[in-house]
Amino acid sequence: MTRFFRLTVAVVLTAVVFYWSHPSQILAVTAAADWRWLAGALALVLVDRSLMALRWIDLLVALAPGSRPPLTTVLRVFFTSSFVSNFVPSVASDLYRAYALSRYDVHLAESTASVLMDRALGVLSVVLVAAAALPFARDLDSRRELIAIVVVLFLVCLMAAAAVFSEPAAVLIRRSAALIPLKVLHRVTDALTDAVRRYASHRLELTRVLTLSVFVQVIRVLQGWCLGSALGLDVPLLTYFVFIPIIVLAMQLPVTVNGIGITQWVFHELFVRQLGSPAPQVFAFSVLFLALGVVGTLPGGLLYIFGEKSGRRTGVSGHGLHGPHGS
Numbered sequence: 001m002t003r004f005f006r007l008t009v010a011v012v013l014t015a016v017v018f019y020w021s022h023p024s025q026i027l028a029v030t031a032a033a034d035w036r037w038l039a040g041a042l043a044l045v046l047v048d049r050s051l052m053a054l055r056w057i058d059l060l061v062a063l064a065p066g067s068r069p070p071l072t073t074v075l076r077v078f079f080t081s082s083f084v085s086n087f088v089p090s091v092a093s094d095l096y097r098a099y100a101l102s103r104y105d106v107h108l109a110e111s112t113a114s115v116l117m118d119r120a121l122g123v124l125s126v127v128l129v130a131a132a133a134l135p136f137a138r139d140l141d142s143r144r145e146l147i148a149i150v151v152v153l154f155l156v157c158l159m160a161a162a163a164v165f166s167e168p169a170a171v172l173i174r175r176s177a178a179l180i181p182l183k184v185l186h187r188v189t190d191a192l193t194d195a196v197r198r199y200a201s202h203r204l205e206l207t208r209v210l211t212l213s214v215f216v217q218v219i220r221v222l223q224g225w226c227l228g229s230a231l232g233l234d235v236p237l238l239t240y241f242v243f244i245p246i247i248v249l250a251m252q253l254p255v256t257v258n259g260i261g262i263t264q265w266v267f268h269e270l271f272v273r274q275l276g277s278p279a280p281q282v283f284a285f286s287v288l289f290l291a292l293g294v295v296g297t298l299p300g301g302l303l304y305i306f307g308e309k310s311g312r313r314t315g316v317s318g319h320g321l322h323g324p325h326g327s
Contacts, residue, residue, distance in 0.1 A: 013261030017268050017283060025280035029231060033284070037230030041223045041288075045296040048219045053078045055121070055212040059114045061205050062198040069104040076303055077101050083300030086293075089254035094119060109188075113195035117164075121206070124157040125213030126245040129221065133241035140274060146242060153249070163193070165200050220244055227288050231281045235271070243270045247289070263290055 056078055060068050069077075077100045085093035094115045101111035131150050137143060162169035170193050177189035199206060224244040228235055250266040251259030267286035271277040 013256070013265050017261075017264040017286075026283050029278075029280045030284045030288075032232075033230040033288075034232075035230075037226045038288075041226035041230070041292055042295065044219050044223045044226065045292055048216055048223070049079075049082070049296045049299075051212050051216050051219070052082075055209045055216070056114065056118050058205050058209050058212070059117050059199075062114065062195075062202055063106060063110050067106050067110070069101065069106065073104055074101070079297070079300030080304045081300070082297040083304050086258050086297055088257065090252045090259075091254045107191070107195070109191035109195040113192060113198075116192075116196065117199055117206075118209075120157065120160045121210050121213050122216070123153060123249070125210060125217045126249055127153045127157060128214060129217040130242055130245040133238055136238045137242045140239070140242065146246065149246065164196055167197075170197055217245060217248070220248060223292060224285075224289060227285055227292070228281075231285055231288075233271070233277055233281050233285065235275060235277065239275070246270065251290075258290065258294075260290065 053075055057071070057074055060074065068074075077097060081093050081097035081100060084096050088096075098108065098112040098115045101114070102108040127150055130146070131154070134143065134147060134150065140146070163173060173193055174186075174189055177185055221240050221244045224247075225237055225240045228240065247263065247266050247270070251263050253259070253262060256262050264283060264286045267282050267289070268279070271282040271285070272279050
């Protein structure tokens with residue numbers, strides 16, 4: 001029922017925006033797109049995916065000594081989970097990545113912590129890029145609302161940082177979980193808190209991952225700029241630096257599958273309602289932006305179809321949620 005609901009929302013939102021965007025003009029606009037700009041966007045996707053894989057590899061430094069899988073295994077898990085994200089909400093693909101890594105002598109708590117840190121630093125990088133561009137986008141009618149969104153997200157990132165670097169915050173999380181009479185939740189919370197807290201001693205790696213994450217967001221903005229230019233949209237580059245990070249965050253919301261529908265809606269609200277850009281071009285832009293992400297995951301699709309090579313799979317104890325304070 002949940003999957004049916006998400007598919008329904010995706011179809012309805014896409015259909016509504018498609019109708020608003022004059023369907024007869026969308027195909028003509030797409031057919032007239034400048035292939036040179038499209039090729040530039042496609043090349044940037046390859047760089048984008050490579051940097052995303054590198055930053056997760058860097059985060060695995062906090063795993064227990066001797067439990068880090070071979071590089072080929074890590075890359076396989078990363079690209080396969082990226083492909084899976086096309087068919088499920090982002091939260092589900094994160095869970096898949098954590099579970100897949102746990103099959104190779106890695107505790108599930110540790111693999112989950114690495115994925116959580118990857119996601120948190122990714123969100124922080126989006127916030128930093130949007131915050132850096134907002135002061136230069138003074139002509140936007142929605143500037144105040146966008147500033148409010150950025151501030152809220154930054155506060156969320158501060159809370160995540162407190163869980164890593166502050167022992168009192170970690171204790172507060174454990175005590176809050178203890179109020180719920182569910183022993184499994186207590187064990188999961190203890191194990192995850194312990195695993196996440198290990199990153200406090202890896203500040204250099206975290207800084208490097210955050211830097212890579214900012215580069216990823218800049219590349220995604222440039223991808224959007226290339227697509228918009230291919231479709232003939234007359235939008236300043238700085239505006240892309242404000243809008244694309246917001247769109248990327250909206251795509252991560254676990255409301256629809258792969259952000260379909262939500263992406264079209266947010267593109268329409270920002271580019272059409274705020275800037276007055278032509279609706280047919282904007283709808284084609286939103287579809288191409290989604291398609292570009294799918295193309296970047298195709299290597300993972302091949303790995304998923306042909307299956308994994310035999311690895312060092314563990315037993316139940318190998319991927320249980322047992323941290324230093326667990327059972």
